[in-house]
Amino acid sequence: MIRKYKTEDIDALIAIWDKAEALAHPFLPTDVRNQVRNDMRRMYLPNAETWVLEDDGVPVGFIAMIGTEIGGLFLHPSRQGKGLGRQMVDHVVDLKGPLTVEVFKENKIGLPFYERYGFEVTGEGSFEASGDRILKMAMPTS
Numbered sequence: 001m002i003r004k005y006k007t008e009d010i011d012a013l014i015a016i017w018d019k020a021e022a023l024a025h026p027f028l029p030t031d032v033r034n035q036v037r038n039d040m041r042r043m044y045l046p047n048a049e050t051w052v053l054e055d056d057g058v059p060v061g062f063i064a065m066i067g068t069e070i071g072g073l074f075l076h077p078s079r080q081g082k083g084l085g086r087q088m089v090d091h092v093v094d095l096k097g098p099l100t101v102e103v104f105k106e107n108k109i110g111l112p113f114y115e116r117y118g119f120e121v122t123g124e125g126s127f128e129a130s131g132d133r134i135l136k137m138a139m140p141t142s
Helices: 007-024 030-047 084-096 110-117
Strands: 002-004 049-055 058-066 069-075 100-104 120-126 133-138
Touching (some): 007 049, 007 058
Parallel strands (some): 069 100
Antiparallel strands (some): 049 058
16 A cells, blocks of 8 residues: 555654665765765655555555655565565656656666666766766656
8 A cells, every 4th residue: 555654654764764775775885874864854754745655554665756756765675576666656657747766876776677667867967975976867758
């Protein structure tokens, strides 16, 4: 089941983020991870349009939106590779139409996921906090 974020979800979502982020972004320095974790708790999750994926009432993943941009998509590692990430993106596409995302070029989990989904690279940049390269991606509009 996918439902809207509630403030009491914060600890569960940070725990999911901790596990999934470590697999997706092993190249990020610890201080950058710690800063992002703090920002997730204080700014990102409370201010984004966040959708929570539950299994038997327990959060197992989430997608955080800023307009039509995916600000974050994270699944507990035990739930990855089962179509649940696609289910969350499908949910948001049904609400908003074509989406965009920025993903680390070195993200061996997220980048292939977005490519399989059909996102296309539209540009490049760098993550200010670490200098790591990011790819700007978008769903085709036609």
